[in-house]
Amino acid sequence: MKRNTDKYNQILTAAVKVFAEKGFAQSTIAQIAQEAGVADGTIYLYFKNKDDILVQFYERMTEHVSECFYKAVQEGATAIEKLHNLVRAHLEVFQSQASGAIVYQSETHLQWRLVQEPTRQMSRMYRELISKLVAMGQQEGSIRPDLYVGLVKRLINGAVEEVINTWIHTGMDHDLASMAEPLVDLFINGIGTEAGAKAVDNIPLQFNHKANVV
Amino acid sequence: MKRNTDKYNQILTAAVKVFAEKGFAQSTIAQIAQEAGVADGTIYLYFKNKDDILVQFYERMTEHVSECFYKAVQEGATAIEKLHNLVRAHLEVFQSQASGAIVYQSETHLQWRLVQEPTRQMSRMYRELISKLVAMGQQEGSIRPDLYVGLVKRLINGAVEEVINTWIHTGMDHDLASMAEPLVDLFINGIGTEAGAKAVDNIPLQFNHKANVV
Amino acid sequence: MKRNTDKYNQILTAAVKVFAEKGFAQSTIAQIAQEAGVADGTIYLYFKNKDDILVQFYERMTEHVSECFYKAVQEGATAIEKLHNLVRAHLEVFQSQASGAIVYQSETHLQWRLVQEPTRQMSRMYRELISKLVAMGQQEGSIRPDLYVGLVKRLINGAVEEVINTWIHTGMDHDLASMAEPLVDLFINGIGTEAGAKAVDNIPLQFNHKANVV
Amino acid sequence: MKRNTDKYNQILTAAVKVFAEKGFAQSTIAQIAQEAGVADGTIYLYFKNKDDILVQFYERMTEHVSECFYKAVQEGATAIEKLHNLVRAHLEVFQSQASGAIVYQSETHLQWRLVQEPTRQMSRMYRELISKLVAMGQQEGSIRPDLYVGLVKRLINGAVEEVINTWIHTGMDHDLASMAEPLVDLFINGIGTEAGAKAVDNIPLQFNHKANVV
DNA sequence: TATGAATGAGCCTTCATTCAT
DNA sequence: GATGAATGAAGGCTCATTCAT
Numbered sequence: 001m002k003r004n005t006d007k008y009n010q011i012l013t014a015a016v017k018v019f020a021e022k023g024f025a026q027s028t029i030a031q032i033a034q035e036a037g038v039a040d041g042t043i044y045l046y047f048k049n050k051d052d053i054l055v056q057f058y059e060r061m062t063e064h065v066s067e068c069f070y071k072a073v074q075e076g077a078t079a080i081e082k083l084h085n086l087v088r089a090h091l092e093v094f095q096s097q098a099s100g101a102i103v104y105q106s107e108t109h110l111q112w113r114l115v116q117e118p119t120r121q122m123s124r125m126y127r128e129l130i131s132k133l134v135a136m137g138q139q140e141g142s143i144r145p146d147l148y149v150g151l152v153k154r155l156i157n158g159a160v161e162e163v164i165n166t167w168i169h170t171g172m173d174h175d176l177a178s179m180a181e182p183l184v185d186l187f188i189n190g191i192g193t194e195a196g197a198k199a200v201d202n203i204p205l206q207f208n209h210k211a212n213v214v
Numbered sequence: 215m216k217r218n219t220d221k222y223n224q225i226l227t228a229a230v231k232v233f234a235e236k237g238f239a240q241s242t243i244a245q246i247a248q249e250a251g252v253a254d255g256t257i258y259l260y261f262k263n264k265d266d267i268l269v270q271f272y273e274r275m276t277e278h279v280s281e282c283f284y285k286a287v288q289e290g291a292t293a294i295e296k297l298h299n300l301v302r303a304h305l306e307v308f309q310s311q312a313s314g315a316i317v318y319q320s321e322t323h324l325q326w327r328l329v330q331e332p333t334r335q336m337s338r339m340y341r342e343l344i345s346k347l348v349a350m351g352q353q354e355g356s357i358r359p360d361l362y363v364g365l366v367k368r369l370i371n372g373a374v375e376e377v378i379n380t381w382i383h384t385g386m387d388h389d390l391a392s393m394a395e396p397l398v399d400l401f402i403n404g405i406g407t408e409a410g411a412k413a414v415d416n417i418p419l420q421f422n423h424k425a426n427v428v
Numbered sequence: 429m430k431r432n433t434d435k436y437n438q439i440l441t442a443a444v445k446v447f448a449e450k451g452f453a454q455s456t457i458a459q460i461a462q463e464a465g466v467a468d469g470t471i472y473l474y475f476k477n478k479d480d481i482l483v484q485f486y487e488r489m490t491e492h493v494s495e496c497f498y499k500a501v502q503e504g505a506t507a508i509e510k511l512h513n514l515v516r517a518h519l520e521v522f523q524s525q526a527s528g529a530i531v532y533q534s535e536t537h538l539q540w541r542l543v544q545e546p547t548r549q550m551s552r553m554y555r556e557l558i559s560k561l562v563a564m565g566q567q568e569g570s571i572r573p574d575l576y577v578g579l580v581k582r583l584i585n586g587a588v589e590e591v592i593n594t595w596i597h598t599g600m601d602h603d604l605a606s607m608a609e610p611l612v613d614l615f616i617n618g619i620g621t622e623a624g625a626k627a628v629d630n631i632p633l634q635f636n637h638k639a640n641v642v
Numbered sequence: 643m644k645r646n647t648d649k650y651n652q653i654l655t656a657a658v659k660v661f662a663e664k665g666f667a668q669s670t671i672a673q674i675a676q677e678a679g680v681a682d683g684t685i686y687l688y689f690k691n692k693d694d695i696l697v698q699f700y701e702r703m704t705e706h707v708s709e710c711f712y713k714a715v716q717e718g719a720t721a722i723e724k725l726h727n728l729v730r731a732h733l734e735v736f737q738s739q740a741s742g743a744i745v746y747q748s749e750t751h752l753q754w755r756l757v758q759e760p761t762r763q764m765s766r767m768y769r770e771l772i773s774k775l776v777a778m779g780q781q782e783g784s785i786r787p788d789l790y791v792g793l794v795k796r797l798i799n800g801a802v803e804e805v806i807n808t809w810i811h812t813g814m815d816h817d818l819a820s821m822a823e824p825l826v827d828l829f830i831n832g833i834g835t836e837a838g839a840k841a842v843d844n845i846p847l848q849f850n851h852k853a854n855v856v
Numbered sequence: 857t858a859t860g861a862a863t864g865a866g867c868c869t870t871c872a873t874t875c876a877t
Numbered sequence: 878g879a880t881g882a883a884t885g886a887a888g889g890c891t892c893a894t895t896c897a898t
Contacts, residue, residue: 004857023323025239029893039859041895050893080406080413109237109320112383134405142410144403148396154376155369155400162372163365169326182362186369188414189358190404191348192294196356199294200402218882243868253884258869432878451751453667457872467880469874478872508834508841537665537748540811562833570838572831576824579805583797583828586804590796597754610790614797616842617786618832619776620722624784627722628830646861670888681863686890 008046011036012060015053020099024054024107054107055114061104062122068093073129079137080188083156086129087187088180090160095167095176102168105161127153143188156187215260222260225250226274229267234313238268238321268321269328275318276336282307287343293351294402297370300343301401302394304374309381309390316382319375341367357402370401436474439464440488443481448527452482452535482535483542489532490550496521501557507565508616511584514557515615516608518588523595523604530596533589555581571616584615643688650688653678654702657695662741666696666749696749697756703746704764710735715771721779722830725798728771729829730822732802737809737818744810747803769795785830798829 014036018027029050033040047053072089076082094101130153137143163183167176192200228250232241243264247254261267286303290296308315344367351357377397381390406414442464446455457478461468475481500517504510522529558581565571591611595604620628656678660669671692675682689695714731718724736743772795779785805825809818834842 007858023327028891033860040861040893041859042857044894045857078413080410106323113237137406137410140409142407142413143405144407147405150380151377151393151396151400152405154380155373155397155405158372158374158376158379159369160372161376162368165372166368179365182365183369185414186365186404188404188406189411190400190402190406191357191361191366191369192351192402192404193356193358195354196294196351197403199292199356200399221882242866254868255870255885256883259882264868435878451755456870461881468872469881470879472873473878506841508838512842534751541665565834565838568837570835570841571833572835575833579821579824579828580833582804582808583801583825583833586800586802586807587797588800589804590800591793593800594796607793610793611797613842614793614832616832616834617839618828618830618834619785619789619794619797620779620830620832621784621786623782624722624779625831627720627784628827649861671890672888682889683864683891684862687861692889 004046007038007042011038011043011046012053012057016057016099016103019054019057019107020102024103024110051114054103054110057100057103058111058115061100065090065093066122066125069125069129073133078142079133079140080142080184082136083133083187084180084184086133087156087160087184088177091164091176091180094164095172098168098172101164105165105168126157130156159183159187215262218260221252221256225252225257225260226267226271230271230313230317233268233271233321234316238317238324265328268317268324271314271317272325272329275314279304279307280336280339283339283343287347292356293347293354294356294398296350297347297401298394298398300347301370301374301398302391305378305390305394308378309386312382312386315378319379319382340371344370373397373401432474435466435470439466439471439474440481440485444485444527444531447482447485447535448530452531452538479542482531482538485528485531486539486543489528493518493521494550494553497553497557501561506570507561507568508570508612510564511561511615512608512612514561515584515588515612516605519592519604519608522592523600526596526600529592533593533596554585558584587611587615643690646688649680649684653680653685653688654695654699658699658741658745661696661699661749662744666745666752693756696745696752699742699745700753700757703742707732707735708764708767711767711771715775720784721775721782722784722826724778725775725829726822726826728775729798729802729826730819733806733818733822736806737814740810740814743806747807747810768799772798801825801829 011032015027015032018031018035021027022031029040029043032053033043036043043053047056068089069086072085073082076085094104127150131149134143134147134149134152138145138147160183163179164176167174190197225246229241229246232245232249235241236245243254243257246267247257250257257267261270282303283300286299287296290299308318341364345363348357348361348363348366352359352361374397377393378390381388404411439460443455443460446459446463449455450459457468457471460481461471464471471481475484496517497514500513501510504513522532555578559577562571562575562577562580566573566575588611591607592604595602618625653674657669657674660673660677663669664673671682671685674695675685678685685695689698710731711728714727715724718727736746769792773791776785776789776791776794780787802825805821806818809816832839
């Protein structure tokens, strides 16, 4: 398994392209083999089975993404600069490889079934990065002291991924990376004015939705 | 497609449960039939095929969710209250039906293959609601006038869905609805201080990530 | 079974129409029921099962056809007149009910699997009729004395059925019954001249085809 | 569609045998696979689907039969010799491969649904051959000048096929090819005497059958 | 290593038939 | 008698995986 790196990459690249086009479940080994220009059987010299292709993709992608994120965060001076760099890096890596982005976002639920550790690592990495940034910003005085870091992480991660998803589903025509600044602006400043800020503290709780659909 | 609503719901409920447990692609008609306590063939009296089950689930779920959202928004007095109600409603509907939530979130990419209009409707509804809320808040003076509404929608939607996803993947043990307030706080006020706010305007652009993973 | 004759005919007529359009194997009980304007289950009050519908059709058709043939043969004065009447009757009954003709001709091989006696009867009837006609003609001096009756029967039956088949597969637009005269002319006179007649006696046997296709 | 001719023939032969025994509609892929000694899936390496097996059988059979017919016709000196050779060839090819004959004759109506061109070609070939033979015989003076060639074709084709059918349904025990001579005798000379010949011209039209059976 | 023909388990779907109403 | 919802056996077909070459 995994001797000839060229052929390994050739297959993985082909697989990601096919997965992106038709979805993992709808893709066949035969299609991947054809796209990669190898025989069906050859794939099994480099991957345990079909699932393993996706697993390895997630591992590599996560690793690469992590590196980018760490680098990005290192390059900023202030917490806010670092945050901006992180978000921009996030958008840029995904923009630079559309197929990978599509697969990464689309098959998340399979990732949860197939991969355990890597994803946790990704999550942990994200949490670590955010934790550090928040702590740093708080020391700098640029970030509020009263934050639930877990939620901040989900805010940022979720928003960025939704931006990427929209980009994917609208044909990937606009520039993704340029969304970094306005996004960070929203993260830092929120959508409210000072007047709005006070209003938040006094939200009345009014109802409860418990109806079942199905 | 016969119209015995009881059996229809029985099957749909069973299907959603099975989908949530094993994923759509890994679920079989036989499993759904067994879970529903009917024969395999019976399912085809109520659904065109396996895909149709998912489609109908998305249609019903989207419709139900939309209603909840509209109601929630109506019940608040100010824009911020309405926003809070919206977010809370979002979290509550999904919390109240875990299986539906899991399927809804997990099979999104299939929804894009199978359904066209309904999804757009969901997206459009969200955009409409946010547009109105933002406009209202801007008139009230509680929301910033310089906002790109499309991005605000993605911010809110993405953050809420990420919160739901995390809830799902951590065993659905904590109370989801209670996240509404802190989330809205983040939306409105952001994570920055006044000092931080100024810093945002001056973010230097420093690097570019173009490397390929696969 | 078989109480209400109206409904029985209603179903049988509908079945024959459906069989003619899609073929027996491709027809479903549901289609027949719909065509007949009854419920699926009702069909089983009049027929043992799907096969039985075809069986009963063949029985009725054979019976009706037989009657026509006997009548037709009775109405001629000479053997040749009778033969002509027989052929004409054959073509007329089938022309007068296209659906029945199509089913009768198309599902012959199923008839051999499902029906035993009736078909033998049909065959026997044909043989009887031809035997009598030939014997009569031989006495009259209008028909050759040196004939193998079994072969004559196949000649006539086969030719007529091929004419009907062609009629079916060319859209049933031309008048079938009018083929009776030229056909009988061929039966009686053959396609040869007197010169040709002599040539027949001296056919050299030259080769043997035994190759296998599949 | 792979091109291992051995296995292709192996499967086709097995299929024809099974079709001949149980009929096309009643045959299953599993039965064919077992008869051929291959796995079910293997069949789909050589045939698009179940229908395709029948289609390919008809194509091959038609092609083979055509060749035999052309050769047979070439080998006779006179028109009548050629006709005899044609009929004999027809009977011989079918006799030499009973299964193929059964399938060919039994599933004709399916052929009309599945194949278009090949069948027309078979029909066209037959018409071409007969046309030439008739024209030649007319020049030789051995065949009557006043013939409707289309009808002659149906006469000959129909009679031969009926002879084959009878052979099939009576257990294929007698020698089929030996029927060629007496058959051709009937084609050429007809069943009538000279006296009968005159009678044909004066056939009175006497009745009309329009009754419906079903 | 690489190939790709062969395998066969498994699944979706159809539809003849039944039976409670 | 009439209905038609429900049944479930059966079959066509796919495709991940293996293995002889």
